[in-house]
Amino acid sequence: TYFAGIDIGSTAIKVALVHGDGTLAGAHVTASGSLFHKNAKEALQGLLDRHGLRREQVRYLIATGYGRKLFKEADDSISEITANAIGAHEAGKAFGGVRTIINIGGQDSKAIQIDGEGGVVNFAMNDKCAAGTGRFLDVAARNLDLDLEDLGDIHFNGAGAALSINSTCTVFAESEIIGLLANGHGKGEIVAGIHYSIARRTVRLAKRVGIEDRVYFDGGPALNKGLVAAIEDELGRQLVVPEHPQTTTAFGAAILARSEYLAEQGDEA
Amino acid sequence: TYFAGIDIGSTAIKVALVHGDGTLAGAHVTASGSLFHKNAKEALQGLLDRHGLRREQVRYLIATGYGRKLFKEADDSISEITANAIGAHEAGKAFGGVRTIINIGGQDSKAIQIDGEGGVVNFAMNDKCAAGTGRFLDVAARNLDLDLEDLGDIHFNGAGAALSINSTCTVFAESEIIGLLANGHGKGEIVAGIHYSIARRTVRLAKRVGIEDRVYFDGGPALNKGLVAAIEDELGRQLVVPEHPQTTTAFGAAILARSEYLAEQGDEA
Ligand code: SF4
Numbered sequence: 001t002y003f004a005g006i007d008i009g010s011t012a013i014k015v016a017l018v019h020g021d022g023t024l025a026g027a028h029v030t031a032s033g034s035l036f037h038k039n040a041k042e043a044l045q046g047l048l049d050r051h052g053l054r055r056e057q058v059r060y061l062i063a064t065g066y067g068r069k070l071f072k073e074a075d076d077s078i079s080e081i082t083a084n085a086i087g088a089h090e091a092g093k094a095f096g097g098v099r100t101i102i103n104i105g106g107q108d109s110k111a112i113q114i115d116g117e118g119g120v121v122n123f124a125m126n127d128k129c130a131a132g133t134g135r136f137l138d139v140a141a142r143n144l145d146l147d148l149e150d151l152g153d154i155h156f157n158g159a160g161a162a163l164s165i166n167s168t169c170t171v172f173a174e175s176e177i178i179g180l181l182a183n184g185h186g187k188g189e190i191v192a193g194i195h196y197s198i199a200r201r202t203v204r205l206a207k208r209v210g211i212e213d214r215v216y217f218d219g220g221p222a223l224n225k226g227l228v229a230a231i232e233d234e235l236g237r238q239l240v241v242p243e244h245p246q247t248t249t250a251f252g253a254a255i256l257a258r259s260e261y262l263a264e265q266g267d268e269a
Numbered sequence: 270t271y272f273a274g275i276d277i278g279s280t281a282i283k284v285a286l287v288h289g290d291g292t293l294a295g296a297h298v299t300a301s302g303s304l305f306h307k308n309a310k311e312a313l314q315g316l317l318d319r320h321g322l323r324r325e326q327v328r329y330l331i332a333t334g335y336g337r338k339l340f341k342e343a344d345d346s347i348s349e350i351t352a353n354a355i356g357a358h359e360a361g362k363a364f365g366g367v368r369t370i371i372n373i374g375g376q377d378s379k380a381i382q383i384d385g386e387g388g389v390v391n392f393a394m395n396d397k398c399a400a401g402t403g404r405f406l407d408v409a410a411r412n413l414d415l416d417l418e419d420l421g422d423i424h425f426n427g428a429g430a431a432l433s434i435n436s437t438c439t440v441f442a443e444s445e446i447i448g449l450l451a452n453g454h455g456k457g458e459i460v461a462g463i464h465y466s467i468a469r470r471t472v473r474l475a476k477r478v479g480i481e482d483r484v485y486f487d488g489g490p491a492l493n494k495g496l497v498a499a500i501e502d503e504l505g506r507q508l509v510v511p512e513h514p515q516t517t518t519a520f521g522a523a524i525l526a527r528s529e530y531l532a533e534q535g536d537e538a
Binding site: 034107128129130139168169170171172177180218 | 376389404441
């Protein structure tokens with residue numbers, strides 16, 4: 001018996017599979033592309049194939065994220081705030097429990113405060129402005145002619161001399177980055193400046209919900225160790241970063257799929 | 270005897286020259302480029318050359334705009350809000366007088382309410398977010414592979430079927446524009462949608478200062494007739510658009526240069 005969660009985001013589709021006992025069996029990340037629905041189906045099938053499973057072995061499937069409504073194959077759907085809270089609560093147990101979640105996605109950022117059971121107490125979200133989201137990192141990497149994956153390492157070449165990026169607007173920051181390059185500044189110090197700029201925004205968002213206990217950081221940008229260091233610096237405390245930060249929300253949806261299935265079984269019994 | 274004003278903006282440098290009686294003698298617009306100071310000096314010299322004037326014939330020169338502090342050649346400097354108010358008040362007389370000014374610049378947008386003498390009563394400004402500024406038009410033109418100058422005409426091909434651009438953020442709107450093109454939408458209806466998006470933001474800004482009497486619209490984007498039509502539509506009234514909307518602020522600085530000079534002469538007499 002397996003349960004699955006699928007998180008259909010604006011930039012990536014994440015699928016997580018849990019065993020009958022709720023432990024993680026596997027997870028998978030693919031690009032969303034423009035064919036959301038087709039790509040979501042393929043992402044799920046890909047993960048099943050990798051584990052040698054048939055679709056029928058997945059008893060219950062919950063969809064979450066931006067594109068969840070388009071995915072009719074799911075048994076249920078849930079908001080990404082709730083799914084993220086459940087996933088972080090579960091994954092956070094190994095770190096002694098977490099009460100605050102910072103999530104930076106491809107096109108949004110969120111801060112969530114949870115209670116001791118993983119229930120959402122309070123949250124704040126930005127999905128209107130590219131600054132402070134993964135999109136700013138994409139744009140900056142393009143301006144600097146770097147791969148997104150390399151920003152984390154390059155950060156540490158320049159962190160000691162991080163430049164301050166004055167424009168909070170991603171569009172105006174692009175011009176500023178180009179100007180800094182033209183003035184002979186190194187990519188490391190520019191990248192570190194960008195990370196600190198996102199970090200300040202992120203901490204402001206987190207403070208709006210209130211920072212409690214250990215802070216869990218997830219979403220694709222949490223793979224960027226330079227950004228993690230900048231946020232820790234601005235926050236004045238360490239972050240709990242899971243090994244696979246992109247799949248926490250899908251994992252939460254899978255956990256919830258299991259609970260819902262078991263509750264329904266209980267009702268029928 | 271001549272007086273001059275120079276408006277050193279983020280994207281263009283504007284110079285205006287007035288006669289001894291305060292009437293406009295000529296004006297000139299050049300790109301700011303990265304060498305602000307050098308380009309500002311050349312812009313002034315270019316205008317003087319065009320009118321066969323020597324520098325000494327300009328009795329008083331006032332600088333305004335973003336780069337005004339760097340331009341030591343000026344006799345004085347003044348904020349662009351004040352200069353814009355004076356210039357619009359003076360130019361507005363030919364239209365029966367104006368009390369509200371909407372200015373859209375390359376990297377900012379402003380609304381100013383003035384009194385019957387051109388004094389600033391109230392103003393609101395956005396220079397933090399590219400949406401609602403000329404920069405959004407630049408970005409959109411690039412995404413649509415169009416020249417900035419062509420947006421105005423193309424607007425009227427699509428105004429009847431203007432698409433709604435849902436993202437207020439310029440960065441997210443870029444993706445939306447690319448998506449609309451990919452879905453086979455015409456450039457005219459996309460351009461009209463962009464103009465309405467800027468128009469709504471502009472009207473919101475203007476309402477913050479209060480819309481009084483006739484509304485004067487200046488800044489480079491006021492050359493775009495499609496944008497003018499969209500703002501008039503959202504505002505529910507006609508705009509007063511000067512023939513050379515880019516140079517109103519420089520003209521205001523030149524008018525002020527004359528007044529300051531005459532006041533000093535009066536003091537000495
Ligand atoms: S500040 Fe910049 S990044 Fe943010 S909404 Fe405005 S245009 Fe977008």
